[in-house]
């Protein structure tokens with residue numbers, strides 16, 4: 001059905017339509033995606049190598065092959081898309097620094113409203129507007145008890161008239177604190193491009209929309225967490241730094257091949273290159289090729305495992321998250337430079353920096369009114385997506 005709609009708009013299939021939104025040809029976008037993936041792949045390979053070795057030590061070589069695929073179910077994430085659940089096992093220097101923010105949040109009474117207000121406070125500390133009053137009245141911050149809802153977090157601009165809302169089932173975890181910033185990133189983009197003509201209300205490309213809140217959340221450093229009272233004062237020992245870098249890697253680096261493969265699979269499905277009877281096998285082939293992840297058990301012929309990932313039944317394109325994973329470090333680096341940060345990138349928090357806020361506002365206000373390289377240039381000074389800052393961060 002999607003392909004029929006795409007054909008009506010003059011595209012060969014829905015994959016080409018999706019790849020058509022990046023100010024370049026669909027084919028160029030494929031090349032660009034592969035270029036970025038090759039830039040970060042060596043870093044992912046190292047993380048994968050370390051993880052599978054430690055997993056093999058823990059569970060035994062008969063369960064995890066130290067030279068093979070990591071079984072999907074041991075990562076602590078339903079889709080093996082990020083591996084922070086493995087942190088306690090992979091912590092390089094056990095006990096060198098306590099990063100158990102989730103426990104502190106549970107004990108410190110971090111309810112959904114406190115998490116939402118902490119998120120907004122970050123943006124306003126940079127001189128950005130507060131969210132409209134209606135945001136607080138009309139959002140869903142908690143899982144309701146009296147009805148079923150889709151808990152996958154989302155941000156909404158109802159009627160494109162600055163009626164900003166989030167729909168989340170916020171729990172007191174570091175993960176949800178970060179996701180709160182992610183969603184607010186969408187709301188802030190919407191808010192700042194609200195005066196543009198409707199066709200120009202959007203991100204410079206969809207990866208920009210996904211990157212804004214994450215770029216802000218990269219400033220949730222140990223120093224900032226300490227300011228929030230969520231961890232003890234941190235000493236920057238090499239061991240403590242390495243532990244924090246491992247936690248970051250398990251969230252950010254582990255995600256890269258997942259972000260890359262989801263739409264590779266859909267591009268192949270929509271183009272008809274893979275027949276319906278091979279859809280599930282192709283899924284696991286790409287999981288192995290990109291992520292080095294294997295199915296926990298043999299999959300039956302009639303399985304449809306992609307259907308378990310929200311964005312597949314929701315028909316939400318996914319390449320945006322791969323691009324955002326890289327772009328957010330470019331934005332972070334640029335905001336840190338504006339804020340006058342000195343020292344390694346991973347120690348930078350732009351909390352309270354108006355100069356960084358101005359950089360951010362410049363991109364947000366452009367919406368989709370200029371080709372994305374112009375928007376990127378306005379914040380970073382470069383017109384190319386580049387994993388350099390991500391590599392520098394790690």
Ligand code: X8Z
Nearest residue numbers: 081152153154155179182321
């Ligand atoms: O779907 C999301 C956001 C909503 S746009 C919560 N994300 C992807 C996912 O959960 O799979 C954010 C990171 C990747």
Ligand code: ZN
Nearest residue numbers: 182186209210
């Ligand atoms: Zn998002």
